[in-house]
Amino acid sequence: MPQFKLNPYLKGNHSIVSPQVTGLKHNQALIDLVHRSVVALSICGFGLQLSYAQDSSAQSMQLPVLVIEAQKQSAVDPLQLKQVNSTGSRLGLTAQETPATVQTITQEDLQEKGLRTVKEAFGNVTGATVGNVPGNPAVLTMRGFSGNANTVLQDGVRVGASTFVTRDLDVWKYEKIEVLKGPSSVLFGEGALGGAVNLVTRKPNLEKKTVEGLLNYGSFNMVRAAIGGNLPIDDELAIRSDVSYLKSDSLYDIDDQETTKFGAAVSLLYKPNDDLSMLFSANFDHDKETSSYNGSPLVSASTAKNPSHIVDNPYGLVVDKTTRHKNYNPDSGELSADTTTLSWSTDYRLSPSWTFNNIATYYHADRKFYLSPEQNFDSQTGLFKRTVQRWSHDHDVWSNRFSFGHDQLIAGKYRNRLSVGSEYSYTDFSSPRPSGNLNAVDPYHPNVGEMPTSDWAGWTSYNKFSTQIKNWSVFAEDAFNITPDWLVVGGARYERLDVERTIDNILTDSQQQFNPTFNPFSWRIGSVYNLTPDTQLYGQYSTAVTPVSSLLVISTANGSFDLSKGKSAELGFKSSVLDGKLDMIGSVYWIELNDILTRDPNNINLTVQGGQQVSKGAEFTASAAITPQLKANLGLAWVDAEYKKLIEAGGANRSGNQPINVPEKVANASLSYQLSNLPITVSGFAKYASGFYTDTANTYFVDGHTTFDASLAYDLKNMTFTLWGRNLTDEFYGEYSGYSAKQIYIGAPRSVELGVTFKF
DSSP: SSSOOOOOOGGOOOOOOOOOOOOOOOOOOHHHHHHHHHHHHHHEEEEHHGGGGOOOOOOOHHHHHHHHHHHHHHTTTTTTTTTBBHHHHHHHHTTSSSOOEEEEHHHHHHHHOOOOOOOHHTTTTTTOEEETTTTTEEEEETTTEEEEGEEETTBOOOSSSSSOOOOOOOOOTTTEEEESOOOOOHOTTTTTTEEEEEEEEEEOSOOOOEEEEEEEEEEETEHHHHHHEEEESSEEEEEEEEEEEEEETTTTTEEEEEEEEEEEEEEEEEEETEEEEEEEEEEEEEEEESSOOOOOOOOOOTTTTTTSSEEOTOOOOOBBBTTOOOOSSTTTTTEEEEEEEEEEEEEEESSSSSEEEEEEEEEEEEEEEEEEEEEETTTTEEEEEEEEEEEEEEEEEEEEEEEEEEEEEEEETTTEEEEEEEEEEEEEEEEEEEEEEEEEESSSSSSOOOOOOTTTTSSEEEEEEEEEEEEEEHHHHHHHHEETEEEEEEEEEEEEEEEEEEEEEETTEEEEEEOOOOOOOOEEEEEEEEEETTTEEEEEEEEEEEEESSSOOOTTTTSSOOOEEEEEEEEEEEEHHHHHEEEEEEEEEEEEEEEEEEEEEEEOOOOOOEEEEEEEEEEEEEEEESSEEEEEEEEEEEEEEEEEEOGGGOOOOOTTTTOOTTTTTTEEEEEEEESSSSEEEEEEEEEOOOOOEETTOOOOOOEEEEEEEEEEEEOOOOOEEEEEESSSOOOOEEEOOOOSTTTEOOOOEEEEEEEEEEEE
16 A cells, blocks of 8 residues: 555545444343443542543544554554554654654553553653653653653643653553654644653544453552443444553552552543544543652662662762662652543544644643652761652643644645644643751661641741743644655744743742743654655654743743753654564654753853753664564664753853763563464563663763563453563662652562453
């Protein structure tokens, strides 16, 4: 099939719905009974949290069809190259047509690999590393950039900076996770430099009734249960609901860190004809840790009872394995969020060549960060000094995005796809932020004390932030076929960001106000060329913008600075060969971020926008069906990231140093074999990450690591029983850092899990 296939409307075919996929025969009475039970359970679970209502941004009217096609073709399209990737463009381009690196992780992939949470799923992205820093759950590093330099979306909608809105949720409700590498501000606005990750929720469809679910139990007293179903009500209406629940003493085997994740989602599809489709969605998520894990603090080697050798530094500090499970947070601490998202999406075909899409979204989140963020060893006393914070967020976002799409032949032979639209969002954010210091504790016998109340007299800082952001943008994209095998894609976006910030100092009864305005412009130009119908070469140049710090909590001093500006170039290829049994994506890239904050080299007391960070690298992803029974996957990434210009307080020159939490090499691989005479599949998984620095001075270096997982699956007619083993060698390793440079997040120890999934 040619890559750049014509719009069916241009060939006189007015059906945009693919043929239905024939399902397995089931007992209809049982299906009806289970379905109605599932829907009732979801709605009841949702109703208990009615005051939170929740989310699901909507997709185009073709989305249910695309999901079905992806499932139908997954055996011969393992990297989803022939499927439309909604994150890479709003033009309905397939992954092959997109002049950028895109990756899709399906729900089937998540289940086969035993990926339970957002953090675990992000870690399966080629070249990505992920940390669960309490203030930034599932914080992502891609292509040398971390945190808010990467955008996380839900159903294509950005509701805020990723370090605020991303939570380490259960992934049951997601149909797939789409990843766009490199700058994407032209699509999603400020903050999208390293890449964008789109969490695509499951949607109802009119095709057939389904019920599916899982039940798992594993190490650390982990229980995971989920159920979901799709119910066509008639020829025009369908409803889908999903409920998930995960509870564990601690996914990291940390003392006093009981973890709970609950999710409920309901969506209704109304499709009266082939031209009109509406999707109404509501999602609610609750996640909570009774006491967060802030990493294992370094201690002096002379103090350590069982010193490890995973951290190199000139100060003789080590991670003591004896403290591996210790938690130094005060009792009654809490890390939690209740998140609700409501959305209404409309897709309407105005004519054979014109379409209209509108998506309205409401988002609300209540978050609590009651914890001791910094825990540093005092060599004089042999104790851990501790800070404390009792921060919370009240976060509301209203947004609406509309776009018109046009698809036609110019001069009867040049296909042109155009999308133009506008987006508006209003954000209201408030955050009380008391901070102070707690009593120091013994590393081995900590008396952690109680979390102070909001009226504690010991707070040394107590500010209340209030932020309102009005964000208006216009955007356009175009894809023009110069020939049937040569496609040029371009886009541009203009934004206006009006920020109103108020900082009330509760201790001094004073107030600061400032109202910065930003007017960024982003653009991209790229091209894809068909060497063969199944192999493409592509190139792209793009720009992006990112704030010097999050606009939600930007300080008075930083409010006067402009946005930092990034630019990127990328070359790559995509190929599906051997009758679709081998898919490959390869790329080389360069990203430059200018105007980051630095000290003036001529006056180190003055902060200016003269810093620069650059990364260049290469990535390769492959998936192969070596035989009908043997499948293999491979992801390789190399990045060379450094600060080209950076001077910090005191005049310390960090130019030439490596950014924190950026390993130079990351690799993941998997191999699965299905026995020919038994319904058993044996799988093995490996992940490697080289070392990384935890500070911009590059004095603390965490060594690289390799972990191995495995699974054994037994398939029945409608059920699969799976036994997973994670970190089989019980590797003791650091996976990320946060807060203090001397707190290292240790990866989860060896664990096992047994589960069953079913689908009718």
